Amino acid sequence: MAYWLMKSEPEAYSIEDLKRETTTLWDGIRNYQARNFMRSMAVGDRAFFYHSNAKPPGIVGLMEVIETHLTDPSQFDPGSKYFDPASPAANPRWDCARLAYLGRFSTMLSLDALRQSFQDDELAVVKRGNRLSILPVSQASAERLLDLLGPPR
DNA sequence: GCCAACGTTGGC
DNA sequence: GCCAACGTTGGC
Numbered sequence: 001m002a003y004w005l006m007k008s009e010p011e012a013y014s015i016e017d018l019k020r021e022t023t024t025l026w027d028g029i030r031n032y033q034a035r036n037f038m039r040s041m042a043v044g045d046r047a048f049f050y051h052s053n054a055k056p057p058g059i060v061g062l063m064e065v066i067e068t069h070l071t072d073p074s075q076f077d078p079g080s081k082y083f084d085p086a087s088p089a090a091n092p093r094w095d096c097a098r099l100a101y102l103g104r105f106s107t108m109l110s111l112d113a114l115r116q117s118f119q120d121d122e123l124a125v126v127k128r129g130n131r132l133s134i135l136p137v138s139q140a141s142a143e144r145l146l147d148l149l150g151p152p153r
Numbered sequence: 154g155c156c157a158a159c160g161t162t163g164g165c
Numbered sequence: 166g167c168c169a170a171c172g173t174t175g176g177c
Contacts (some may be wrong), residue, residue: 007175031160053175111176129158131174146166
């Protein structure tokens, strides 16, 4: 089982939204590197939910990957901000995964605190200027994160 | 609102 | 294939 970190702006979609909906289609990824990470996800993988552009930004919850390799419907929706007219219907450019809510951590782990606990090369999200919205998290880093965060509830 | 870091696009 | 222009992300 692999671990991931997935960013979302809480104003767009927050951990509370996911708690209410139980599961969500993680669509709208329009960066090839992030897409490729998502493509390599497997059912049963866990993902840390990261609130980006928040005050403060940081890790707030835990999710489980429950479906992979789903076509991202928003690429074919002219009304969507993620509409991609260049994506061929026969060979869609963008796909996505479905994530399930596992819990929220009793206290968030802010980016500040993350930077104090991890080096740049240990956890990509602590690196300044990192704009990728989906990142792999090593087994060792995931264990330390879970240690620092305590059990999700 | 600013800016750094990149990724993408398109002219040539 | 190069590169300038432009757009996006996300911290601050």
